Amino acid sequence: MSILLIFENKDVKPWLKELKMKIPNTLIEVYPKVKKNESVDFIICWRPKKDVFENFLNVKIVQSVGASIDHITNSQKINKETIVTRIIDKTLSNDMWEFLITIVMAELKNTNTYLTQQTDKVWQQHSYKTINKTTISILGLGKIGSLVAEKFSQIGFNVKGWSNSKKDILNVDSYYEENEFDTFLADSDFLINLLPLTKNTANILNKNVFEKLPNNAFLINAGRGEHLVEKDLLNALEKGDISGALLDVFRKEPLPKNHPFWNHSKIKITPHVASLTDVEQASNQISENYKRFINRETLLNTVSLKKGY
Ligand code: NDP
Secondary structure (H helix, E strand, C coil): CEEEEEECCCCCHHHHHHHHHHCCCCEEEECCCCCCHHHEEEEEEECCCCCHHHHCCCCCEEEECCCCCHHHHCCCCCCCCCEEECCCCHHHHHHHHHHHHHHHHHHHCCHHHHHHHHHCCCCCCCCCCCHHHCEEEEECCCHHHHHHHHHHHHCCCEEEEECCCCCCCCCEEEECCHHHHHHHHCCCCEEEECCCCCCCCCCCECHHHHHHCCCCCEEEECCCHHHECHHHHHHHHHHCCCCEEEECCCCCCCCCCCCCCCCCCCEEECCCCCCCCCHHHHHHHHHHHHHHHHCCCCCCCECCCCCCC
């Protein structure tokens, strides 16, 4: 029995250190240095390269080191018996909230505009918006989206949420029926995407959505790059269907230097930093899951391969 860490574009060292401390007396290896492929039964991974799991036929558990699993299901064939788990962490949700309130308030109070004006020594006042006259619409009311929705509502924003099933969150309007989608979008000052990437949610941020949003609406994509149809966003900004966008996630990361988003006056870019997994917290969950696996107990934070999240 052994644990294998397969990491791409993420430093594996702090994870290895934490896990070796928390799971002593177990062989923990880092791909591609593996002694016996057939001994690997527990994979811990981030963005594994295409079909790499095919080398490890006895894997029972696949543990994502993030909140999402699309980086695994998009690149690997996983049989139905394999259990896939992810990280759920209140800090991750709270960090997302802190990121989003920062972006929203900066937009409401024009602080980015004033920073630009300062470099040009321009003294020009702009009208600002207030919290209680602002509607935030959130795509995805899961572990992260529901906390974010609750917090925006608690400080006085009007909040709407979109999910597969009805939600009961204080002062948050829950939309979930297909025919309610247009009503959900209407009156939005901010559309925040916190959906997982699945076959049903890919390309959801598209022309149809931008046309249904009010012209002053501002898009924040903190879900996944594949949710956004990039050319539709560029067209929507050009036509004035929406007013601007903050993008934290991209189809290709890092965003290529020649990408048109970099120099667009209505697009703001952050390098996938909205909310970062805490290695220590996540390692606690992973080591707990490993113990449960050994003891044949139910694992924490499993996902449905059928639903894709
Ligand atoms: P969850 O799995 O807990 O929640 C997913 C939510 O999306 C649920 O409310 C679900 O509805 C809803 N949903 C799924 N599919 C659909 C659909 N087709 N139509 C409508 N609603 C749908 O995910 P988390 O909240 O933990 O995370 C969400 C995403 O945030 C992650 O997958 C990741 O992509 C992104 N993320 C980004 C980070 C960043 O730094 N930018 C950091 C962390 C996460 P229901 O509840 O009814 O099932």
